[in-house]
Amino acid sequence: xxxxxLSAADLSRDDAALVLDTAEEMRSVADRxxxxxPTLRGRTVVNLFFEDSTRTRIxxxxxxxxxxxxxxxxxxxxxxxxxxxSLKDTALTLQAIGADAVVVRHHDSGAPHRLxxxxxxxxxxxxxxxxxxxxxxxxxxxxxxxxxxxGDLKGRRIVIVGDVLHSRVxxxxxxxxxxxxxxxxxxxxxxxxxxxxxxxxxxxxYDLDQALAKCDAVMMxxxxxxxMNASYFPSAREYARRYGLDARRMALLPEHAVVLHPGPMNRxxxxxxxxxxxxxxxxxxxxxxxxxxxxxxxxxxxxGTPLPSPDTDLEGSR
Amino acid sequence: xxxxTAQDSSAAYVVRGAQPLGGDPVDLLLRDGRIAGIGxxxxxxxxxxxxxxxxxxxxxLVDLHTHLREPGRxxxxxxxxxxxxxxxxxxTAVHAMANTDPVADTAGVVxxxxxxxxxxxxxxxxxxxxxxxxxxxxxxxxxxxxxxxxARVRMFxxxxxxxxxxxxxxxxxxxxxAFDGVVAQHAQESRLTEGAQMNEGELSGVLxxxxxxxxxxxxxxxxxxxxxxxxxxxxxxxxxxxxxxVEIVRWAKQKGWNITAEVTPHHLLLTDxxxxxxxxxxxxxxxxxxxxxxxxxxxxxxxxxxxxxxTDHAPHPVEDKECEWAAAAFGMLGLETALxxxxxxxxxxxRLDWADVADRMSARPARIGRIEGQGRRxxxxxxxxxxLYDPTATRSVDPTESASLSRxxxxxxxxxxxxxxxxxxxxRPTVLDGKLA
Numbered sequence: 001x002x003x004x005x006l007s008a009a010d011l012s013r014d015d016a017a018l019v020l021d022t023a024e025e026m027r028s029v030a031d032r033x034x035x036x037x038p039t040l041r042g043r044t045v046v047n048l049f050f051e052d053s054t055r056t057r058i059x060x061x062x063x064x065x066x067x068x069x070x071x072x073x074x075x076x077x078x079x080x081x082x083x084x085x086s087l088k089d090t091a092l093t094l095q096a097i098g099a100d101a102v103v104v105r106h107h108d109s110g111a112p113h114r115l116x117x118x119x120x121x122x123x124x125x126x127x128x129x130x131x132x133x134x135x136x137x138x139x140x141x142x143x144x145x146x147x148x149x150x151g152d153l154k155g156r157r158i159v160i161v162g163d164v165l166h167s168r169v170x171x172x173x174x175x176x177x178x179x180x181x182x183x184x185x186x187x188x189x190x191x192x193x194x195x196x197x198x199x200x201x202x203x204x205x206y207d208l209d210q211a212l213a214k215c216d217a218v219m220m221x222x223x224x225x226x227x228m229n230a231s232y233f234p235s236a237r238e239y240a241r242r243y244g245l246d247a248r249r250m251a252l253l254p255e256h257a258v259v260l261h262p263g264p265m266n267r268x269x270x271x272x273x274x275x276x277x278x279x280x281x282x283x284x285x286x287x288x289x290x291x292x293x294x295x296x297x298x299x300x301x302x303x304g305t306p307l308p309s310p311d312t313d314l315e316g317s318r
Numbered sequence: 319x320x321x322x323t324a325q326d327s328s329a330a331y332v333v334r335g336a337q338p339l340g341g342d343p344v345d346l347l348l349r350d351g352r353i354a355g356i357g358x359x360x361x362x363x364x365x366x367x368x369x370x371x372x373x374x375x376x377x378x379l380v381d382l383h384t385h386l387r388e389p390g391r392x393x394x395x396x397x398x399x400x401x402x403x404x405x406x407x408x409x410t411a412v413h414a415m416a417n418t419d420p421v422a423d424t425a426g427v428v429x430x431x432x433x434x435x436x437x438x439x440x441x442x443x444x445x446x447x448x449x450x451x452x453x454x455x456x457x458x459x460x461x462x463x464x465x466x467x468x469a470r471v472r473m474f475x476x477x478x479x480x481x482x483x484x485x486x487x488x489x490x491x492x493x494x495x496a497f498d499g500v501v502a503q504h505a506q507e508s509r510l511t512e513g514a515q516m517n518e519g520e521l522s523g524v525l526x527x528x529x530x531x532x533x534x535x536x537x538x539x540x541x542x543x544x545x546x547x548x549x550x551x552x553x554x555x556x557x558x559x560x561x562x563x564v565e566i567v568r569w570a571k572q573k574g575w576n577i578t579a580e581v582t583p584h585h586l587l588l589t590d591x592x593x594x595x596x597x598x599x600x601x602x603x604x605x606x607x608x609x610x611x612x613x614x615x616x617x618x619x620x621x622x623x624x625x626x627x628x629t630d631h632a633p634h635p636v637e638d639k640e641c642e643w644a645a646a647a648f649g650m651l652g653l654e655t656a657l658x659x660x661x662x663x664x665x666x667x668x669r670l671d672w673a674d675v676a677d678r679m680s681a682r683p684a685r686i687g688r689i690e691g692q693g694r695r696x697x698x699x700x701x702x703x704x705x706l707y708d709p710t711a712t713r714s715v716d717p718t719e720s721a722s723l724s725r726x727x728x729x730x731x732x733x734x735x736x737x738x739x740x741x742x743x744x745x746r747p748t749v750l751d752g753k754l755a
Contacts, residue, residue, distance in 0.1 A: 087641055108645060109515075109525060109643065110525065110527070110596030111642045114596050130526070132528075133527075171524070194522070195519060195531070
């Protein structure tokens with residue numbers, strides 16, 4: 001694996017498989033009475049959050065702590081960032097305090113890429129969501145969750161629904177799932193599909209009912225109601241009717257098909273409450289798996305080696 | 319337009335062995351601000367000899383599109399530093415865009431800029447007047463007062479912003495006819511480009527950067543061409559960047575309408591793929607486009623559909639580029655590298671010869687800007703504005719060597735062909751041996 005994780009495109013098929021397999025090991029740690037490994041003891045992981053995201057930050061924080069790393073939360077509101085300190089100066093500060101990994105969430109696409117490549121810091125950079133670009137650990141945890149329920153994703157049909165244009169989750173998932181050999185379809189109103197999407201390794205459609213009938217998993221994207229003010233769609237009601245997942249549509253799914261959502265959900269908008277809470281909904285499990293995936297990513301980036309073997313006790317591998 | 323002064327003519331120079339427009343070597347005697355003699359083996363007793371063996375002689379270059387930032391952003395550039403960069407790039411005249419602070423929308427501001435140019439003395443500075451007060455696009459600035467001022471403004475532009483209101487654009491086009499002015503439009507439909515960061519295409523979708531679609535430029539050019547045709551005025555289109563824009567300009571010219579267009583050096587060379595670095599050094603407005611657009615622009619410059627190369631030299635302090643892409647300023651330096659980029663993209667591949675370069679970078683821009691004494695032939699009796707250029711040299715671009723106060727060149731570390739050896743402004747060297755004289 002590369003030193004950084006900036007895009008799902010950075011991961012080869014083998015890399016992705018390694019992360020997913022490592023996450024399986026990490027997940028088993030959560031079932032132990034003491035949910036902690038000493039593997040990253042003495043290493044410093046900084047959560048650098050320029051954008052509010054309690055769930056992602058907590059997930060990374062728990063992951064780092066379970067690996068015994070020292071964690072520092074650096075958020076825009078609690079630091080000089082809100083007073084206008086530049087990304088560069090923030091990076092130099094993190095370098096000076098000896099950050100081994102920087103987990104960055106930023107409202108601008110490409111900010112993690114800048115952090116990784118501008119020569120300001122030596123540590124690993126993990127993209128925890130940048131603008132409308134990518135969110136690779138979300139895609140990894142989604143793939144991990146689906147794999148646990150569907151088995152190998154090769155040849156599996158996965159439908160991603162909604163605001164692809166503004167979704168970093170959709171971009172990372174389209175890339176990663178294609179790498180893993182799945183057949184990905186994007187479905188949404190044409191206004192919310194990016195120009196050039198036809199060059200992505202996916203199918204594109206506008207009819208959700210049609211797409212659901214033969215899929216193995218459906219992933220609903222969060223849609224901001226404010227988008228209707230920019231005429232991406234006429235009203236929340238019309239959006240929900242054409243692209244929301246409700247009980248009627250859920251009934252169109254094959255028996256084994258699962259439902260995912262990266263959260264936070266707009267219940268009643270892209271997904272109804274009865275679907276979100278249904279047995280085939282994996283939304284809560286996604287959160288659990290997020291910790292395991294982030295443990296695996298931090299472990300692989302910082303230790304630089306795969307786990308010795310699935311059977312070896314993790315405690316010895318530093 | 320400025321009459322030669324005593325300072326300009328204090329010394330005589332004889333340029334030995336230069337090749338005017340790449341032709342046969344001759345000597346040029348520069349005296350009293352003019353080309354006093356031209357021919358082989360000139361007798362020039364008392365004149366300082368400039369060895370120009372192997373150098374191409376071109377009329378001094380004229381830039382229709384320069385941001386000098388003064389007044390207001392002297393941290394990025396001053397008239398003195400920007401015109402020094404211009405001279406080093408072979409320019410003897412630049413048009414200073416109006417988006418300063420305060421905006422160049424009154425006779426007072428344009429005269430200030432003009433005077434700063436005269437004091438610096440590196441090249442002539444022709445201020446561009448704002449079309450609308452404060453570049454706000456609401457009402458016409460006092461175009462006539464700027465035209466009548468000492469700066470004798472003939473080109474008007476809200477560059478950086480588009481004159482969006484169709485009625486206002488029509489009135490501006492009509493109004494400047496009274497003093498043979500031209501409206502230079504920054505063609506950008508604002509609603510289609512809100513928050514836009516890069517060319518809209520395959521790559522913008524992948525990178526998650528808000529797209530700046532070609533149609534936002536082309537729609538305005540089409541509208542303005544129709545307006546210019548309708549009212550019989552002169553329209554100049556700034557920084558044409560798309561293949562579609564080229565088609566529209568070509569069509570408007572075929573109609574016989576008085577429309578001219580410019581292309582920047584960076585749009586002749588660089589493509590949107592550079593945005594994948596997320597390095598804002600490549601962030602510019604209009605954005606870098608596709609390879610197909612670059613090819614169309616080169617073709618249009620070769621066949622004359624695009625009249626001129628203009629730099630859109632846009633200095634920015636380091637901190638405005640050393641940041642996130644979306645937070646960064648638009649624009650890149652261009653004066654010191656323009657001729658090299660034109661050689662690389664147009665001359666070396668055989669699409670323009672040096673006479674064509676003189677036409678696109680000197681004669682035509684001088685004509686569009688209605689400035690006298692620039693863009694003339696290298697002939698006896700003409701005002702001695704010229705540049706001596708070594709097309710066989712190569713250099714690696716080092717931003718720290720720029721005369722500009724800013725460092726935002728997109729060519730850092732690139733090997734570029736050619737080197738400006740000397741520039742003469744009315745017979746006086748502004749650059750000798752590649753250094754400010």
